[in-house]
Amino acid sequence: MSPTNRTVVVTGIGATTPLGGDAASTWEGLVAGKSGVKVLEQEWAAEQAVRIAAPVAVEPLEVIPRPQARKLDRSAQFALIAAREAWKDAGFSGKAGEDGSEGDVDPDRLGAVIASGIGGVTTLLDQYDVLKEKGVRRVSPHTVPMLMPNSPSANVGLLVGARAGVHTPVSACASGAEAIGYAIEMIRTGRADVVVAGGTEAAIHPLPIAAFGNMMAMSKNNDDPQGASRPYDVARDGFVMGEGAGVIVLESAEHAAQRGARVYAEAVGQGISSDAHDIVQPEPEGRGIAHALQNLLDSTDLNPAEIVHVNAHATSTPAGDVAELKALRKVFGDDADHMAISATKSMTGHLLGGAGGVESVATVLALYNRVAPPTINVENLDPEAEANADIVRGEARKLPVEGRIAALNDSFGFGGHNVVLAFRTV
Numbered sequence: 001m002s003p004t005n006r007t008v009v010v011t012g013i014g015a016t017t018p019l020g021g022d023a024a025s026t027w028e029g030l031v032a033g034k035s036g037v038k039v040l041e042q043e044w045a046a047e048q049a050v051r052i053a054a055p056v057a058v059e060p061l062e063v064i065p066r067p068q069a070r071k072l073d074r075s076a077q078f079a080l081i082a083a084r085e086a087w088k089d090a091g092f093s094g095k096a097g098e099d100g101s102e103g104d105v106d107p108d109r110l111g112a113v114i115a116s117g118i119g120g121v122t123t124l125l126d127q128y129d130v131l132k133e134k135g136v137r138r139v140s141p142h143t144v145p146m147l148m149p150n151s152p153s154a155n156v157g158l159l160v161g162a163r164a165g166v167h168t169p170v171s172a173c174a175s176g177a178e179a180i181g182y183a184i185e186m187i188r189t190g191r192a193d194v195v196v197a198g199g200t201e202a203a204i205h206p207l208p209i210a211a212f213g214n215m216m217a218m219s220k221n222n223d224d225p226q227g228a229s230r231p232y233d234v235a236r237d238g239f240v241m242g243e244g245a246g247v248i249v250l251e252s253a254e255h256a257a258q259r260g261a262r263v264y265a266e267a268v269g270q271g272i273s274s275d276a277h278d279i280v281q282p283e284p285e286g287r288g289i290a291h292a293l294q295n296l297l298d299s300t301d302l303n304p305a306e307i308v309h310v311n312a313h314a315t316s317t318p319a320g321d322v323a324e325l326k327a328l329r330k331v332f333g334d335d336a337d338h339m340a341i342s343a344t345k346s347m348t349g350h351l352l353g354g355a356g357g358v359e360s361v362a363t364v365l366a367l368y369n370r371v372a373p374p375t376i377n378v379e380n381l382d383p384e385a386e387a388n389a390d391i392v393r394g395e396a397r398k399l400p401v402e403g404r405i406a407a408l409n410d411s412f413g414f415g416g417h418n419v420v421l422a423f424r425t426v
Contacts, residue, residue, distance in 0.1 A: 005188065006187060006188050006190070006252045006253070006254070007252065007253035007254075007266060008184050008187045008188055008250055008251070008252060008253070008266065008267040009250070009251055009252075009253050009256050009263045009264075009265065009266050009267060009426065010248050010249065010250060010251075010263065010264040010265050010266075010267055010364050010423070011089075011090040011091070011249050011250075011251045011256050011261045011262065011263055011264065012085075012086040012087060012088070012089040012090025012091070012092075012248060012249030013085075013086050013089055013246075013247070013248050013249075013264065013361050013364060013365070014081070014082040014083060014084065014085030014086030014087070014088075014089060014198075014246070014247045014248075014361075015082050015085070015244065015245065015246045015247070015357075015358055015361050016056055016057075016058060016060075016063075016078050016081045016082050016244050016245055017029075017036065017056060017057065017242070017244040017245075017246070017348055017351075017358055018036025018037070018054035018055060018056060018057055018242050018243070018244060018347075018348050018349060019034055019036045019057055019347060019348060020057050020058070021056070021057055021058030021062070021063065021081070022085055023082075023085060023086075023089070023246075023361055023365070025057070026348075026358070026361070026362075027361075027362065027365045027369075029347065030344055030347060030348075030362055030373040030396075031371060031373055031374075031396045032396075033347065033373075033374045033376045033394075033395065033396070034347060035054075035225075035226035035227075035229070035346070035347050035376060035377075036054040036055075036057060036242065036347060036348055036349065037052055037053070037054045037225045037226050037228055037229060037240050037242075037349055038052065038053070038054070038055065038225055039051060039052055039222065039225050040052060040053055040204070044206045045206075045209075048206070048209055048210060048213065049210075049213045049214075049220055050209055050210075050212070050213040050218045050219070050220055050222070050241075051222045052219070052221070052222050052225040052228055052240060053204045053209070053240060053241045053242065053243075053349065054229075054240055054241065054242035054243070054348055054349030055204055055242075055243055056078065056243055056244045060074065060077035060078065060081060063081050064077055064080065064081065070142070071142045071145075071146065072146060072151070072155065073119075073120035073122060073123040073146040073147060073151055073152075073202065074122050074123075074202035074243075075116050075118075075119065075120060075122070075151070075152050075200045075201055075202040075245075075354075076120070076146070076151045076152040076155050076200070077202075078152075078200045078201075078202060078243070078244055078245035078354070079114050079116075079152035079153070079155065079156055079198070079200040079245045079247065080152075080155055080156060080159060081245065082198060082200070082244075082245040082246055082247040082357070083112075083114070083156040083159060083160070083196055083198070083245075083247045084159065085247075086196065086198075086247045086248055086249050087159070087160055087196060087249060089249070090194075090249035090251070090261065091259070091261055091262070092104070092105065092160070092249075095107070095159075095160060095161030096110045096160055096161040096162065096163075096194075097161060098161065105193060105194045105255075106193070107161045107162065107163040107164075108163045108164060109164055109192050109193040109194065110160060110161065110162045110163065110164050110192060110193070110194050110195070110196075111157075111162050111164040111165045111166065111167070111183065111186050111191065111192040111194070111195040111196070112153055112156045112157040112160065112162040112165075112166045112167070112195065112196045112197070113153065113165075113166075113167045113168070113169070113179040113180070113182050113183045113186070113195060113196075113197040113198075114152045114153035114156050114168065114179060114196070114197065114198055114199065114200060114247070114357075115153070115168060115169045115170065115171075115175035115176050115178060115179035115198070115199045115200075115353050115356070115357070116149055116152055116168070116170070116175060116199065116200050116201055116353040116354070117170065117171070117172045117173055117175045117199075117201055117352040117353025117354075117413065118149075118201060118203050118208070118352065118353060119147065119148065119149030119150075119151070119170075120146050120147030120148065120149070120151055121147075121202075121203055121205060121207075121208060122202055122203070122205050123143060123146040123147040124143075124147045125205055125206075125207055127139055127140060127143045127147070149168055149170055150166070150168040152168075152200045152245075153166050153167060153168045154166055156196055156247070160196055162195075162196065164186070164191055164192040164195075165186065165191065165192070167179070167182060169182055170353070171413050171415065171417040171419070172352070172353070172413030172414040172415055172417060173313075173315075173350070173352050173353065173355055173356075173411060173412060173413035173414065173417075174356060174411040174412055174413035174417035174418065174419045175199055175352075175353035175356065175413065176198055176199020176200075176246065176351075176353055176354055176355055176356025176357035176358070176359075176360070176411065177199070177270075177355075177356030177357075177359075177360065177409060177410075177411035177419040177420075177421055178272070178356070178411075178417070178419045179197050179198060179199055179356070179357070180197045180198065180199075180248065180250070180267070180270075180356060180357070180360050180421055181269075181270030181272065181419055181421060182197070183195035183196075183197035183250050184250060184267050184269060184270060184421075185270075187250055187251070187252050188269075193251065193252050193255040194249065194250070194251045194252075194255065195249075195250045195251075196247060196248075196249055196250075197247065197248060197249075197250055197357075198245060198246050198247030198248055198354075198356075198357030198358075198360070198361075199245065199246060199351070199353050199354040199355065199356050199357030199358070200244070200245035200246075200353065200354045200357065201242075201243055201244070201245075201351050201352040201353045201354035201355075202243050203241060203243065203352060204241055204243050208241070209241065212241065215280070216238065217238050217239060217280070217317065218238040218239055218240065218241065219236075219237050219238040219239065219240050219316065220237065220238070221237065225240075226377075227377045228240050228316075228377075229316045229345055229346045229347070229349055229350075229377065230316055230346060230376075230377035230378060230379075231312070231314035231315070231316045231321050231343035231345060231346050231375055231377075231378070232314065232321055232343065232375065232378050232381055232382050232385040232391055233316075233377060233378045233379055233380055233381065233382065234380045234381070234382050235379070235380065236316045236317065236318060236321065236382075237316075237318075238315075238316060238317055239315040239316050239317060239345065239349070239350040240316070240345075240349040240350065241349055241350060241352070242345075242348045242349025242350055242351045242352075242354075242355075243351060243354070244348070244351055244354055244358060245351075245354050245357055245358070246351075246354060246356075246357030246358030246359070246360060246361040246362075247357055247361075248357075248360055248361060248364065250267055253266075263426050264364050264365075264367075264368045265364045265367045265368060265423045265424060265425060265426060266423065266424045266425070266426050267421070267422075267423055268300050268301075268302050268406065268422035268423060268424050269296060269299055269300040269302070269421075269422055270296060270299075270419060270420065270421050270422070271291075271292040271293055271294070271295035271296025271297070271299065271418075271419070271420040271422075272292055272295060272418065272419050272420075273288050273289070273291035273292040273295060273418045274288060274415075274416045274417060274418060275287070275288035275416030275418065276288070276416060277416055278416070279414060279415060279416075280414050281319060282319055282320045282323045282324075282412065282416075283323065283416070284319060284323055285323065285326055286323040286324060286325075286326040286327030286328075286330065287327070288416060288418050289323065289324055289327035289410070289412065289418050289420075290326075290327040290330045290331050291418070292418040292419065292420045293327060293328070293331040293332075293408075293420055294331055295420075296408075296420050296422055297331070300422060302406060302422050302424070303406075304332050304335040305335060306404060306405060306406040306424065307332070307335070307339055307405075307406045307407065307408060307422075308338060308339060308340060308399050308400055308405045308406070308407065309339060309340045309341075309342065309363070309366055309367070309372045309399055309405070309406075309407035309408075310328065310339050310340070310341050310342070310407065310408045310409075310410065311342055311344060311359045311360075311362055311363040311366070311407065311408070311409045311410070312324055312325075312341050312342065312343050312410055313345075313355075313410040313411055313412045314341075314343035314345060314346075314375070315345055315350050316343075316345065316346065316350075320412070321343075321382070321385065322382065322384045322385060322388075324410060324412070325341070325384070325385055325388040325389045326384075326388060328341075328388070328389065329388045329389070336388070336389065336390075337390065338390070339389070339390060339408075340372040340390055340392045340397055340399065341375070341389045341390060341391050341392060342362075342366070342372050342373045342374065342375055342392045343375040343391075344358075344359060344362050344373055344375075346375050346376045346377050346378075347373075347376055355411060356409065356411040356419065356421070359409050359411070360409050360421060360423075362409075363407050363408070363409040363421070363423055364423055366399065366407055367399075367405065367406075367407050367423055367424070367425050368425075370398060370399040370400070370401055370405070370425075371396050371397070371398055371399060372392045372396060372397045372398075372399055373392070373396050374392050374393060374394055374395055374396050374397070375391055375392055375393055376393075376394075378391065378393045381393070404424060404425050404426075405424070405425050406422055406423065406424040406425070407422070407423050407424075408420055408421065408422055408423075409421045409422075409423070
């Protein structure tokens with residue numbers, strides 16, 4: 001098989017999210033329909049119009065030693081936690097090339113692609129406060145390597161010993177999915193045999209909360225935090241900010257077979273497009289999204305009849321939720337009728353650049369367990385959603401148990417970025 005069409009598989013998963021400190025607890029929370037949204041308890045939150053968010057369930061300092069954590073922005077802390085879990089889950093130990101086992105990976109054939117939509121914003125803003133309040137000499141000497149957007153990817157690369165390339169796509173809320181798509185291509189085209197890929201974000205901070213709130217993008221349903229993120233509901237009024245990271249280990253099927261690795265799913269490929277419509281508003285008819293979906297079909301052997309599940313971007317905004325469903329209907333027609341649509345942001349909130357990573361973990365596990373998580377908080381389904389899609393509501397739904405099935409993970413971002421990832425059972 002030539003390097004340009006190598007099959008890519010998922011052999012490891014890791015996460016730290018508002019629902020749990022690892023992939024297993026996150027998946028358990030998703031299937032159970034659990035919400036991770038809370039009222040913010042920080043003093044600064046009292047002055048905000050938006051006083052709710054979805055913080056991680058397990059604080060990084062419970063996992064990472066304090067001396068190490070002090071040199072890392074919160075976004076990099078999340079990435080390391082998720083990557084370490086995924087790396088171990090894939091059957092690797094320590095840095096590449098150092099354990100001496102037959103199943104080890106050549107570091108020159110190992111990559112890392114970890115995205116963040118905003119990067120080290122918490123470090124940047126906090127250190128500016130230090131500068132103003134305490135003076136120049138009190139600014140941390142670690143500030144620059146902490147705030148740079150490639151810090152999570154660089155630190156994950158150092159963790160595993162990646163030497164085939166360390167990359168950081170930045171495409172707003174599509175960043176995590178774009179990282180995974182980039183990683184798939186690294187393997188498919190022969191640049192690497194194994195790539196650790198995903199997304200991370202840590203933006204629960206006064207300025208981002210105020211900024212998103214003032215642009216009317218976030219829900220102000222402060223009195224009902226767990227019911228605030230309600231994709232497809234007629235009363236949806238914006239997203240709820242979440243934080244965390246999701247990371248998967250991608251590997252050529254040949255390399256995985258040679259070392260006897262457990263395979264979760266095939267990473268079929270990606271479809272990418274841009275709206276060229278508005279810096280923040282989605283194209284209302286979903287034309288750009290439809291183009292990404294068609295690109296996916298044109299560049300892979302994916303059969304629409306195989307697709308039984310979609311982890312939708314569905315942030316709980318009035319315009320975005322419906323545009324995505326219109327695109328699915330436009331491209332797939334009647335085949336869209338048998339696609340179980342899940343909007344997991346109803347439980348995790350919106351992790352911005354980390355969303356594609358966490359939701360890829362959820363999509364892979366949905367296929368592996370043949371279960372679609374529910375979309376919670378849908379009390380009055382938007383008629384346009386009801387007309388265009390089969391929304392999984394209330395309880396998780398079993399997916400077909402026979403034959404190969406596929407699922408999509410959709411991610412879209414400010415600036416008109418559209419990324420669609422496809423996974424398939426093996």
